[in-house]
Amino acid sequence: MTQFSFISHLECPKCNKTYDEKQIQQLCECGSPLLVRYNLEDVKKHVTPEEIQRRSASLWRYHELLPVHNEKDVVTLGEGLTPLEKLDKLGSTYELDNLYIKDEGIIPTGSFKTRGASVGISKAKELGVKQLAMPTNGNAGAAWALYAAKANIKATIVMPLDAPQITRKEVHIAGGDLHLINGLISDAGKVVAQLVQDAGVYDASTLKEPYRIEGKKTMGYEIVEQFGWKVPDVILYPTGGGVGIIGIYKAILEMQALGWIEKDKFPRLVAVQAEGCAPIVDAWKKGEKESKFFEDSTTCAFGINVPKALGDFLVLDSLYKTEGCAIAISEQELLAAQKEVASLEGNFVCPEGAATFAAAKKLREQGWIKQEEHVVCLNTGAGIKYPETVEIEGVNTLQPGDSLLTSKR
Amino acid sequence: MTQFSFISHLECPKCNKTYDEKQIQQLCECGSPLLVRYNLEDVKKHVTPEEIQRRSASLWRYHELLPVHNEKDVVTLGEGLTPLEKLDKLGSTYELDNLYIKDEGIIPTGSFKTRGASVGISKAKELGVKQLAMPTNGNAGAAWALYAAKANIKATIVMPLDAPQITRKEVHIAGGDLHLINGLISDAGKVVAQLVQDAGVYDASTLKEPYRIEGKKTMGYEIVEQFGWKVPDVILYPTGGGVGIIGIYKAILEMQALGWIEKDKFPRLVAVQAEGCAPIVDAWKKGEKESKFFEDSTTCAFGINVPKALGDFLVLDSLYKTEGCAIAISEQELLAAQKEVASLEGNFVCPEGAATFAAAKKLREQGWIKQEEHVVCLNTGAGIKYPETVEIEGVNTLQPGDSLLTSKR
Numbered sequence: 001m002t003q004f005s006f007i008s009h010l011e012c013p014k015c016n017k018t019y020d021e022k023q024i025q026q027l028c029e030c031g032s033p034l035l036v037r038y039n040l041e042d043v044k045k046h047v048t049p050e051e052i053q054r055r056s057a058s059l060w061r062y063h064e065l066l067p068v069h070n071e072k073d074v075v076t077l078g079e080g081l082t083p084l085e086k087l088d089k090l091g092s093t094y095e096l097d098n099l100y101i102k103d104e105g106i107i108p109t110g111s112f113k114t115r116g117a118s119v120g121i122s123k124a125k126e127l128g129v130k131q132l133a134m135p136t137n138g139n140a141g142a143a144w145a146l147y148a149a150k151a152n153i154k155a156t157i158v159m160p161l162d163a164p165q166i167t168r169k170e171v172h173i174a175g176g177d178l179h180l181i182n183g184l185i186s187d188a189g190k191v192v193a194q195l196v197q198d199a200g201v202y203d204a205s206t207l208k209e210p211y212r213i214e215g216k217k218t219m220g221y222e223i224v225e226q227f228g229w230k231v232p233d234v235i236l237y238p239t240g241g242g243v244g245i246i247g248i249y250k251a252i253l254e255m256q257a258l259g260w261i262e263k264d265k266f267p268r269l270v271a272v273q274a275e276g277c278a279p280i281v282d283a284w285k286k287g288e289k290e291s292k293f294f295e296d297s298t299t300c301a302f303g304i305n306v307p308k309a310l311g312d313f314l315v316l317d318s319l320y321k322t323e324g325c326a327i328a329i330s331e332q333e334l335l336a337a338q339k340e341v342a343s344l345e346g347n348f349v350c351p352e353g354a355a356t357f358a359a360a361k362k363l364r365e366q367g368w369i370k371q372e373e374h375v376v377c378l379n380t381g382a383g384i385k386y387p388e389t390v391e392i393e394g395v396n397t398l399q400p401g402d403s404l405l406t407s408k409r
Numbered sequence: 410m411t412q413f414s415f416i417s418h419l420e421c422p423k424c425n426k427t428y429d430e431k432q433i434q435q436l437c438e439c440g441s442p443l444l445v446r447y448n449l450e451d452v453k454k455h456v457t458p459e460e461i462q463r464r465s466a467s468l469w470r471y472h473e474l475l476p477v478h479n480e481k482d483v484v485t486l487g488e489g490l491t492p493l494e495k496l497d498k499l500g501s502t503y504e505l506d507n508l509y510i511k512d513e514g515i516i517p518t519g520s521f522k523t524r525g526a527s528v529g530i531s532k533a534k535e536l537g538v539k540q541l542a543m544p545t546n547g548n549a550g551a552a553w554a555l556y557a558a559k560a561n562i563k564a565t566i567v568m569p570l571d572a573p574q575i576t577r578k579e580v581h582i583a584g585g586d587l588h589l590i591n592g593l594i595s596d597a598g599k600v601v602a603q604l605v606q607d608a609g610v611y612d613a614s615t616l617k618e619p620y621r622i623e624g625k626k627t628m629g630y631e632i633v634e635q636f637g638w639k640v641p642d643v644i645l646y647p648t649g650g651g652v653g654i655i656g657i658y659k660a661i662l663e664m665q666a667l668g669w670i671e672k673d674k675f676p677r678l679v680a681v682q683a684e685g686c687a688p689i690v691d692a693w694k695k696g697e698k699e700s701k702f703f704e705d706s707t708t709c710a711f712g713i714n715v716p717k718a719l720g721d722f723l724v725l726d727s728l729y730k731t732e733g734c735a736i737a738i739s740e741q742e743l744l745a746a747q748k749e750v751a752s753l754e755g756n757f758v759c760p761e762g763a764a765t766f767a768a769a770k771k772l773r774e775q776g777w778i779k780q781e782e783h784v785v786c787l788n789t790g791a792g793i794k795y796p797e798t799v800e801i802e803g804v805n806t807l808q809p810g811d812s813l814l815t816s817k818r
Contacts, residue, residue: 057466057490077755078492078512081466085487089559103487106517109757110793133813150498150755156813161806169799173792175752179813180806187809195813343584346486346559348518383582384519385793390578397570397589400596404542404565404588404604 006043007067010034010210013314021067024127026208033207033311035250036067036214040257049229049260057081059115059218065254066119067214073126075151077108079118080218084226084376089344094361098374100232101347102223105382109143109170111303111350112219112380116243117143119215124202125151132156133195134204135188137240137303138167139381144204145176155204156195158188163302166385184297186307206241207310216244220251223376229260231267233373236359238352238380239271239280239326240306242315249318267376269324271315272359274299274331279308280315284326289313300331300389301351303380325368333358338389351389353379415452416476419443419619422723430476433536435617442616442720444659445476445623449666458638458669466490468524468627474663475528476623482535484560486517488527489627493635493785498753503770507783509641510756511632514791518552518579520712520759521628521789525652526552528624533611534560541565542604543613544597546649546712547576548790553613554585564613565604567597572711575794593706595716615650616719622656629660632785638669640676642782645768647761647789648680648689648735649713651724658727676785678733680724681768683708683740688717689724693735698722709740709798710760712789734777742767747798760798762788 010019014032019025021036028034043064055061059080068074083103091099104112121144124132133156134144141157148155156177159168171178181188189205196203203209224231231252237245249269255261271280277297283290291312299305309315319326329337338354341347349357356377363369383389398404419428423441428434430445437443452473464470468489477483492512500508513521530553533541542565543553550566557564565586568577580587590597598614605612612618633640640661646654658678664670680689686706692699700721708714718724728735747763750756758766765786772778792798807813 054463058492075755076494078494078515083467083487083517085485103517106487106515108492108512108515108755110519110791146751146755146757149752158807158813166793166796168801168804169796170757170793172801172804173748173751173757173799174755178801178804180804181809181811182806183809190809191807191811191813198812198814339582342555342582343558346484346517346555346583348555348579348582382519382791382793384575384579384791387575387578390582392577392581392587395577395581395587395589397591398567398600400590400592400599402590402600403607404567404600405607 003046004063004071005066005069006039006046006064008037008039011037024129024202025210026203034210036210038065038254040254044258049225053225059118059215062218062221067211068122068126070126073122075122075125075147076118079108079114081222082106084223087345090341093344094364095371096360096364096369096375097372099360100374100376102219102376102378103347104219104378104380105350109139109146110382110385111139111143112244113140113143115215115218116140116212117147117215120144120204120209120211121147121151121153123211124153129153129202132202132204133192135185135192136163137185137305138163139303139385142167142170145171145174148176149174156201158191160184160188164385184305184307206243213243213247213250217247217251219244219378220248221255224255224261231261231265232376233267234270234369234375235267235378236270236272236356236376237378238301238304238355239273239315240304241309242271242280242311244378245269245271245318246311246314249322266322269318269322270359270363271319271326272355273326273328274301274304274334274355275328276331277305277307278328280312281326281328283312283316284319289316301334301355303352327359327362329355329358335389337361338383347379348383349379350381350383350386353377353381412455413472413480414475414478415448415455415473417446417448420446433538433611434619435612443619445619447474447663449663453667458634462634468527468624471627471630476620477531477535479535482531484531484534484556485527488517488523490631491515493632496754499750502753503773504780505769505773505778505784506781508769509783509785511628511785511787512756513628513787513789514759518548518555519791519794520548520552521625521653522549522552524624524627525549525621526556526624529553529613529618529620530556530560530562532620533562538562538611541611541613542601544594544601545572546594546714547572548712548794551576551579554580554583557585558583565610567600569593569597573794593714593716615652622652622659625653626656626660628653628787629657630664633664633670640670640674641785642676643679643778643784644676644787645679645681645765645785646787647710647713647764648682648724649715650718651680651689651720653787654678654680654727655720655723658731675731678727678731679768679772680728680735681764682735682737683710683713683743683764684737685740686714686716687737689721690735690737692721692725693728698725710743710764712761736768736771738764738767744798746770747792756788757792758788759790759792759795762786762790
């Protein structure tokens with residue numbers, strides 16, 4: 001049987017201590033998240049980009065670079081290889097000749113959180129986990145509850161009352177152990193931390209288990225594969241916990257080490273936040289290595305309402321290393337962008353994804369992005385999960401037999 | 410430049426009259442829908458299944474067998490090649506060793522209607538259409554409005570007040586011309602018919618333009634390709650207008666003519682309806698060629714609340730020819746199946762899709778499906794578009810600082 005994964009061990013990016021991946025691990029002793037390391041030299045000998053391209057349309061096509069040893073432990077709903085589409089009409093409006101959407105709404109559960117859930121739950125299953133707990137702004141909890149159900153793992157999910165309504169229904173129909181909290185994700189986090197400490201359940205909080213990043217990094221692999229194993233110039237990412245941007249940066253480094261892409265050519269990574277919750281933007285502006293807790297945070301882009309991310313130092317590092325930036329968008333700007341993307345291009349993106357388009361527009365206006373550069377806006381979820389962001393006023397209501405020509409059109 | 414499409418002409422399946430596909434066509438003079446014909450002998454020489462497998466993960470991989478001549482007229486959001494996944498836990502519950510889901514929720518707009526919209530709008534664009542109108546139970550209108558926006562076509566959409574709320578928001582954000590009606594899709598159809606007659610707009614009603622079927626038939630191509638160019642034994646399809654089942658049957662016939670699959674081996678096609686709206690089931694039980702208008706129809710599976718389908722005779726023909734059947738499911742059965750699929754397999758399916766699982770269970774119990782047969786349940790949309798089908802009672806609500814161990818778990 002050929003080797004399915006080339007995972008080697010876990011490593012702390014702060015203190016460099018290493019850990020055994022065959023045991024359950026959470027954070028490093030020093031408090032930092034752990035990163036997964038692979039035997040990349042062996043992967044190089046074992047598989048080529050050409051071979052990967054012939055595999056099925058799922059993120060598991062990169063299985064050598066994912067942490068699960070045994071294929072039978074893979075918990076999949078067919079997630080990954082989401083569309084990367086060129087947006088000519090919107091690009092022309094923004095004066096961007098090569099504007100793309102990476103549409104993560106086209107995935108099971110309608111959110112990119114699914115990538116982390118598929119890989120995280122698969123590894124948890126392999127490690128023999130029977131119960132997990134996590135705080136969530138909604139979409140991650142929904143995804144983890146559904147994949148946990150498939151893996152026979154009990155999932156305790158704590159989400160704010162204000163999280164998108166549909167996500168609590170997803171947890172419920174999956175048979176998850178759902179709890180709401182009259183507060184923010186940081187309050188939910190404290191509840192989960194207490195449960196983890198007292199009851200010894202697996203902590204699936206963002207970055208407190210090392211495998212969610214591995215799922216998210218596949219976005220980086222896919223973007224590069226979809227560009228013919230080249231990196232674009234700019235990738236804009238709506239940043240809450242920041243796992244996606246950390247993952248994409250990790251993917252680029254791995255592909256460079258594998259010799260699959262040009263060495264030292266990075267996409268400039270852009271962390272997009274809402275003005276109502278912009279801790280990374282504040283830290284980046286000051287050139288700091290870590291962010292500060294953002295008080296009284298609020299935004300309709302609920303997934304990025306994260307006042308202080310555990311991996312903030314990794315997010316900021318990826319911005320500095322790739323000569324990227326961080327930018328904050330107003331509610332008005334992101335809602336206008338959401339409408340513009342749908343009415344010009346037909347993509348109904350989520351508010352978080354919309355923020356990246358507003359950011360691309362702004363950065364183009366400021367000259368930070370040049371007209372001919374290849375620019376990827378990462379839409380993290382389907383707009384259909386956020387009905388409340390679209391308001392309809394005064395729609396015509398007909399009675400049977402009415403005519404459209406004589407009614408009030 | 411190589412030929413993109415091998416479309417030849419349009420043909421009436423009732424009276425065999427042919428029509429020019431380079432002009433706008435709606436129904437046949439005799440009132441029947443028209444079907445698209447291709448030069449299959451030329452396709453055979455031009456492309457192989459092996460070549461198709463190497464193409465990008467979109468329904469446009471079958472472009473030779475789609476009606477659009479010029480690739481630049483293709484209007485795409487990256488739709489198609491949705492997951493086909495084996496469901497072992499649910500299969501074991503149903504005593505089915507080879508139960509599969511074809512998950513059409515994992516597609517732009519979260520519904521299989523997207524296939525018809527992508528192909529239908531692309532051909533409309535090629536034909537120079539500037540305005541279209543259609544009645545809809547929600548999802549088709551949403552998909553057509555979004556693709557029409559991308560194609561710069563004005564879309565007038567008429568949907569019942571009871572259609573899923575999210576679908577009117579999709580039409581609105583796309584900039585569509587939205588009208589609600591206090592009635593059924595059949596009432597909406599009359600309004601549209603009047604507008605078409607009086608104002609000469611393109612009629613995009615189900616089967617009144619010939620190209621929606623072509624989009625839907627790609628489900629048949631994909632299922633066969635995903636089974637390694639073999640047909641499964643049974644395909645269960647939630648049947649409203651029935652375009653999907655007509656399309657899948659057409660795809661099978663085309664692939665047989667192309668020599669891509671075994672001649673004369675058909676999947677048994679099953680039309681699944683709700684007990685509250687079962688005109689096809691009634692007609693099939695009596696061995697009739699057409700259905701009768703189903704009075705006072707009602708079901709929470711809104712997409713299959715179609716009291717009389719224009720293509721009923723084609724649906725029934727496909728059931729008779731493939732030795733399939735038609736079956737009606739109660740509301741209770743389909744809601745129970747929806748819960749069962751999510752909690753065992755992690756797929757949050759729509760109520761229409763859930764009905765096919767309830768049907769598979771019943772037909773297995775009756776012995777109509779055998780244990781070892783390969784069975785495909787076609788889930789036509791994402792459950793997240795139907796929040797009202799999931800009721801949550803008595804969820805625990807915490808205050809910041811509360812503990813899960815001392816709260817009422």
